[in-house]
Amino acid sequence: MKITRSSALIPLVLAAVFSLSALVRDAAGQATADFSTLEATENAANSKPGPRTVPGRSIPVPNTASPELQALIAAPYRVPNWNANPKSAAEWKELINRVATAGATVQKTVREKLGVTMEASEIAGVKIFILSPKEIPPANRNRLLVNVHGGGYVYGPGESGTGEATLMAAYGGFKVIAVDYRMPPDYPYPAAMDDAMAVWREAVKMQNPRNMAIFGTSTGGGMTLAMILRAKQEGLALPAAIAPGTPWSDLTETGDSYKTNEWLDNVLVSYNGYLRHAAELYANGHDLKDPQLSPIYGDFTGFPPAILTSGTRDLFLSLTVLTHRKLRRAGVEAELQVFEGMSHAQYNFNPSLPEAKEVFTEIAGFFDKHLGK
Amino acid sequence: MKITRSSALIPLVLAAVFSLSALVRDAAGQATADFSTLEATENAANSKPGPRTVPGRSIPVPNTASPELQALIAAPYRVPNWNANPKSAAEWKELINRVATAGATVQKTVREKLGVTMEASEIAGVKIFILSPKEIPPANRNRLLVNVHGGGYVYGPGESGTGEATLMAAYGGFKVIAVDYRMPPDYPYPAAMDDAMAVWREAVKMQNPRNMAIFGTSTGGGMTLAMILRAKQEGLALPAAIAPGTPWSDLTETGDSYKTNEWLDNVLVSYNGYLRHAAELYANGHDLKDPQLSPIYGDFTGFPPAILTSGTRDLFLSLTVLTHRKLRRAGVEAELQVFEGMSHAQYNFNPSLPEAKEVFTEIAGFFDKHLGK
Numbered sequence: 001m002k003i004t005r006s007s008a009l010i011p012l013v014l015a016a017v018f019s020l021s022a023l024v025r026d027a028a029g030q031a032t033a034d035f036s037t038l039e040a041t042e043n044a045a046n047s048k049p050g051p052r053t054v055p056g057r058s059i060p061v062p063n064t065a066s067p068e069l070q071a072l073i074a075a076p077y078r079v080p081n082w083n084a085n086p087k088s089a090a091e092w093k094e095l096i097n098r099v100a101t102a103g104a105t106v107q108k109t110v111r112e113k114l115g116v117t118m119e120a121s122e123i124a125g126v127k128i129f130i131l132s133p134k135e136i137p138p139a140n141r142n143r144l145l146v147n148v149h150g151g152g153y154v155y156g157p158g159e160s161g162t163g164e165a166t167l168m169a170a171y172g173g174f175k176v177i178a179v180d181y182r183m184p185p186d187y188p189y190p191a192a193m194d195d196a197m198a199v200w201r202e203a204v205k206m207q208n209p210r211n212m213a214i215f216g217t218s219t220g221g222g223m224t225l226a227m228i229l230r231a232k233q234e235g236l237a238l239p240a241a242i243a244p245g246t247p248w249s250d251l252t253e254t255g256d257s258y259k260t261n262e263w264l265d266n267v268l269v270s271y272n273g274y275l276r277h278a279a280e281l282y283a284n285g286h287d288l289k290d291p292q293l294s295p296i297y298g299d300f301t302g303f304p305p306a307i308l309t310s311g312t313r314d315l316f317l318s319l320t321v322l323t324h325r326k327l328r329r330a331g332v333e334a335e336l337q338v339f340e341g342m343s344h345a346q347y348n349f350n351p352s353l354p355e356a357k358e359v360f361t362e363i364a365g366f367f368d369k370h371l372g373k
Numbered sequence: 374m375k376i377t378r379s380s381a382l383i384p385l386v387l388a389a390v391f392s393l394s395a396l397v398r399d400a401a402g403q404a405t406a407d408f409s410t411l412e413a414t415e416n417a418a419n420s421k422p423g424p425r426t427v428p429g430r431s432i433p434v435p436n437t438a439s440p441e442l443q444a445l446i447a448a449p450y451r452v453p454n455w456n457a458n459p460k461s462a463a464e465w466k467e468l469i470n471r472v473a474t475a476g477a478t479v480q481k482t483v484r485e486k487l488g489v490t491m492e493a494s495e496i497a498g499v500k501i502f503i504l505s506p507k508e509i510p511p512a513n514r515n516r517l518l519v520n521v522h523g524g525g526y527v528y529g530p531g532e533s534g535t536g537e538a539t540l541m542a543a544y545g546g547f548k549v550i551a552v553d554y555r556m557p558p559d560y561p562y563p564a565a566m567d568d569a570m571a572v573w574r575e576a577v578k579m580q581n582p583r584n585m586a587i588f589g590t591s592t593g594g595g596m597t598l599a600m601i602l603r604a605k606q607e608g609l610a611l612p613a614a615i616a617p618g619t620p621w622s623d624l625t626e627t628g629d630s631y632k633t634n635e636w637l638d639n640v641l642v643s644y645n646g647y648l649r650h651a652a653e654l655y656a657n658g659h660d661l662k663d664p665q666l667s668p669i670y671g672d673f674t675g676f677p678p679a680i681l682t683s684g685t686r687d688l689f690l691s692l693t694v695l696t697h698r699k700l701r702r703a704g705v706e707a708e709l710q711v712f713e714g715m716s717h718a719q720y721n722f723n724p725s726l727p728e729a730k731e732v733f734t735e736i737a738g739f740f741d742k743h744l745g746k
Contacts, residue, residue: 054636122742256435256714263427321711328686341629
């Protein structure tokens with residue numbers, strides 16, 4: 001094919017291409033189309049039943065969140081955390097350890113700031129941390145919480161995984177056992193669940209399970225649900241309440257917000273980032289839809305009262321509301337709180353966030369209502 | 374400028390343009406970019422603090438909603454309802470009446486299907502409809518609900534505005550007074566609120582207000598909240614519970630989902646459609662942030678228990694969760710239910726929707742918990 005160079009033609013062709021599509025954005029990612037152009041383009045693109053077509057957009061930071069949350073909403077994607085794709089066990093470990101070292105340093109500062117103390121220990125051969133507030137209110141003296149941390153079954157080993165337990169100890173005034181469960185690449189499923197259950201089996205001997213709750217965010221939210229399924233199956237005592245925060249209740253790419261909030265959530269960004277790889281690494285060949293990996297496929301009948309938390313920009317917003325609805329349909333008392341503009345699990349990211357205090361104060365109030373003393 | 378025709382050049386230039394922008398979509402609105410291209414483009418566009426840049430996308434209908442809801446999610450934009458922009462009072466009336474005539478026919482069918490009867494009447498000079506289920510369960514015999522319909526303060530006059538009252542009568546087993554309040558263009562603010570309050574003042578003489586609730590969706594949700602603010606102000610009895618469904622609690626374009634769910638919600642689509650025009654028509658020069666028009670700016674202290682409903686694709690998702698949070702922060706018992714994939718108020722659109730039955734069954738259960746008998 002003979003190519004005729006003709007620079008005069010290029011602007012014309014470019015103009016034609018750009019006028020064909022109102023969805024082209026400039027280098028800074030700003031939408032170049034005005035409203036009436038978008039109106040016409042989108043009406044045409046959405047004039048027949050089927051998938052929803054939405055234009056590329058630049059979405060402002062909402063002024064309806066606290067200034068602290070606005071800063072988190074405005075933050076860039078966390079590259080390469082969200083899209084990490086380690087090619088070997090060694091690469092996974094390097095990444096996990098790098099993130100964990102930084103995380104442990106942060107957690108030390110947070111504990112000091114909030115007056116929470118931490119004690120490393122072991123229960124049934126499983127490493128744990130006990131987080132205690134400066135003072136435990138009288139109503140909580142005979143209460144005990146168990147936390148399973150988040151991090152896609154890969155992030156959060158050791159002290160780096162104690163953030164949520166610390167916030168709950170501080171804002172809820174509870175003593176919290178944080179389970180440092182084993183994780184891939186060395187320990188895929190079911191190691192994490194085996195460890196969490198081993199701790200639960202012993203913990204119910206330390207305190208009356210009617211005075212206890214289990215909570216966790218993201219992977220920890222999924223594990224919280226899976227723990228109840230397994231406790232039911234094994235005939236173990238159930239806690240008096242649970243708080244699955246934005247739970248990873250389905251390891252497959254199922255749920256509308258995996259698509260609607262893709263690229264909008266600046267924490268997880270997309271299922272096709274590290275999440276997909278972490279799910280496969282953890283499952284290690286097991287069926288991703290096994291209720292022990294994806295508890296949304298389990299039977300929620302007889303579950304303890306639950307309070308669920310998410311955000312409007314959360315990639316797991318659908319997982320959260322689907323889990324909430326399924327709990328309600330199973331006759332379980334279940335409350336839902338959704339925070340404006342919040343991406344995945346951001347209430348765990350900054351202890352000074354007013355919304356973080358609100359999340360844990362609400363959960364603490366819910367536990368107070370349901371736990372014995 | 375001399376134009377050299379060279380068809381051989383066009384594919385080359387096109388290829389260059391398309392590779393420059395991962396965000397160009399083909400004529401059918403399908404994203405042409407693959408994941409790794411998007412990953413690179415979006416990482417670059419979201420590498421600094423600031424607005425969130427998201428690419429144009431084609432978002433599939435989720436399989437996590439009921440088949441009936443999937444059909445509503447797949448439905449095209451409702452043109453010209455969503456983007457109507459009447460230029461005169463006469464044009465508004467023509468549009469309103471056309472939509473109302475079709476709506477009234479639908480409502481007749483719905484009542485027949487659900488065994489609900491309707492009686493037109495008047496309270497304090499205000500037109501009302503009384504919706505009654507086939508049989509009122511004994512627990513609800515001394516209970517009475519008041520409904521204020523939705524429709525942006527313009528749609529829904531007469532029988533066309535009785536849909537939600539019908540569903541609540543059918544699925545909740547309650548007797549419902551549906552207020553046919555006056556609307557623009559002839560009757561802007563405060564006519565609608567004056568009518569709703571006139572009915573409330575008389576209704577509390579017909580039944581013990583502790584056995585009563587007020588509910589409404591969208592505009593009706595905003596009015597429900599504004600009615601409580603005004604009842605507090607005027608020292609009137611409050612209902613025992615309220616159900617503001619996806620409330621239009623802020624008539625200004627405030628709240629993250631006005632942007633994040635723009636073009637995704639196939640009912641309202643964008644604030645810059647009829648909504649903006651309806652808000653201005655209704656306000657008629659009044660401050661849009663007056664709590665009687667935008668109750669989110671009011672004081673929620675002392676509000677009755679509330680249950681709020683929204684959907685993950687709802688343009689008013691933020692208004693709903695912001696209202697929920699504000700109620701909770703004011704110490705009000707408030708529950709939230711959010712439905713997968715649902716756009717604005719779609720639970721009112723098809724009485725056969727399993728999610729519609731679920732919404733009203735939940736609200737009825739909440740009312741049952743809080744209303745006297």
